[in-house]
Amino acid sequence: RVVVGTKVDQNHVNWVTAYNMLTGIRFTVSRTNAKIDRALTDADFEAKHKFSFDITGNELTPSAKYDFKFKDYAPWVFRHLRAKFKLDPADYLMSLTSKYILSELGSPGKSGSFFYFSRDYKYIIKTIHHAEHKFLRKILKEYYCHVENNPNTLLSQFYGLHRVKIPYGRKVHFVVMNNLFPPHRDIHQTFDLKGSTIGRDFKEEDLEKNPRATLKDLNWLRRNLHLEFGPEKKRQFIEQMEKDVHLLQKLKIMDYSMLVGIHDLRKGNQENIRDKTLQVFQPGGADTNEDTPEVRGILMRTPSKLETARKARELRQIIKQEKPIPMGQSSERMPDHMEENTLKREFTFYSDDGGFRATHEDNSPADEIFFLSIIDCLTHYGTVKKLEHFWKGLSHDKKLISPVAAEPYGDRFIRFIEGITKSPEEAAKEAVQEASI
Ligand code: ATP
Ligand code: CA
Ligand code: CA
Structure with a gap:
């Protein structure tokens, strides 16, 4: 992760879309959070609200740089979800919409979805297909109940569902999610595991060009890696994973993966992202921007806790008064967000500096x-059928594409993940046994 994405600035092809996304989020999230909290109703899960933005503004929406329409889905449900995931409302808004900077990862998967990181790398915006959008709305209630009953769920955390459309343009649906990888730690290796071996190989020779690439099942097996948890953590992890997969099976979902990031404490943080992010703003750096020298000066230093607290307080006041946040003002400062959200530590799998630390057979830390x-x-299996590329890419797995396929997909997934979860001692013992056979 030496360079994480391309900065989306005014010259970037997706600048207008990114700007509109953030403006819409800023307006709708502060609008919902300004209201007094209340219990959810069934109608909240179906709710959708449409807003028109233009250059002049109107009694409902503030003025914006471009003309566009924005749709906000189930805002109360997502407000409650964000609270369940212990996000601070002001912090959420500030991370996403301060200074209008995102970095685009482009489209890493086959699906054509685009990924954007918030400026502080805490959040990811993923554009999704219309079918995925419709499906999320359909299962939202079940997802919500699952999160309620399983605060430590391993499933992706969804924080918002929206749509933007520019005049004569296409409708772009997107979700806001957590970035699993913390901004303040190097991730030394990344894997995307499905429990299948067909087509699940990242060409080892391409690793040279791209040393931080996301590797797959066969690369994992080739390296003889394990999710190194002693008995106690293994039990916690497997139990939760099974509950999560059972929900996915029930909802007939497939093609998901276990995203695994490994931080090696012996290597530490040589490529700390904080420095890399700041480099972007250095005068004369490769990635120049149009900030004034003064602004750049401010950007290059990290604000004190006090400044951050003050900023958060201001934002909270704005939210309370339901005033649109002044555009481009409350923002010329590098937020001190490189540190993690400490409330996240209350969640089992985020409790060790944002992750789950390996343990030995005696449960001592590794x-x-x-x-x-x-x-x-x-x-959804129905979506799979519609996605042509999927048929081509996974022709061997065609038999898996049926309504009942979510069952074997999930069973295979559980079996695989369970099989690779063992303490370092257990893994070593097995290696010796295998060698002696
Ligand atoms: P496809 O359908 O072709 O598999 P996709 O466009 O649906 O791809 P995902 O599978 O969701 O994309 O993600 C692609 C990659 O993006 C992942 O392998 C991972 O490297 C990264 N990624 C996705 N979600 C997250 C997340 N929450 N945190 C960090 N990285 C992520
Ligand atoms: Ca996908
Ligand atoms: Ca995928």
Whole structure:
């Protein structure tokens, strides 16, 4: 992760879309959070609200740089979800919409979805297909109840569902999610595991060009890696993973994966992202921007806790008064967000510096921190059938594409993940046994 994405500035092809996304989020999230909290009703799950933005503004929406329409889905449900995931409302808004900077990862998967990181790398915006969008709305209630009953769920955390459309343009649906990988730690290796071997190989020779690439099942097996948890943590992890997968099976979801990030404590933080982010703003750096020298000066230093607290307080006041947040003002400062949200530590799998630390057979801590989440879980078997490329890419797996396929997919997934979860001692013992056969 030496360079994480391309900065989306005014010259970027997706600048207008990114700007509109953030403006819409800023307006709708502060609008909902300004209201007094209340219990959810069934209607909240179906709710959708449409807003028109233009250059002049009107009694409902503030003025914006461009003309566009924005749709906000189930705002109360997502407000409650964000609270369940212990996000601070002001912090959420500030991370996403301060200074209008995102970095685009482009489209890493086959699906054509685009990924954007918030400026502080805490959040990810993923554009999704219309079918995935419709499906998320359909299962929202079940997802919500699952999160309620399983605060430690490993499933992707969804924080918002929206749509933007520019005049004569296409409708772009997107979700806001957590970035599993913490901004303040190097992730030394990343894997996307499905429990299948067909087509699940990242070409080892391409690793040279792209040393931080996301590797797959066969690369994992080739390296003889394990999710190194002693008995106690293994039990916690497997129990939760099974509950999560059972929900996905029930909802007939497939094609999801376990995203695994490994931070090696012996290597530490040589490529700390904080420095890299700041480099972007250095005068004369490769990635120049149009900030004034004064602004750049401010950007290059990290604000004190006090400044951050003040900023958060201001934002909270704005939210309370339901005033639109002044555009481009409350923002010329590098937020001190490189540190994690400390409330996240209350969640089992985020409790060790944002992840779940490896343990030995006697449950004492080992040398890695694992970052684990079940991602890409909006593919209903019906969607699979419609996605042509999927047929081509996975022709061997065609038999898996049927309404009952979510069952074997999930069973295979559980079997695989369970099989690779063992303490370092257990793994070593097995290696010796295998060698002696
Ligand atoms: P496809 O359908 O072709 O598999 P996709 O476009 O649906 O791809 P995902 O599978 O959701 O994309 O994600 C692609 C990659 O993006 C992942 O392998 C991972 O490297 C990264 N990624 C996705 N979600 C997250 C997340 N929450 N945190 C960090 N990285 C993520
Ligand atoms: Ca995927
Ligand atoms: Ca996908």
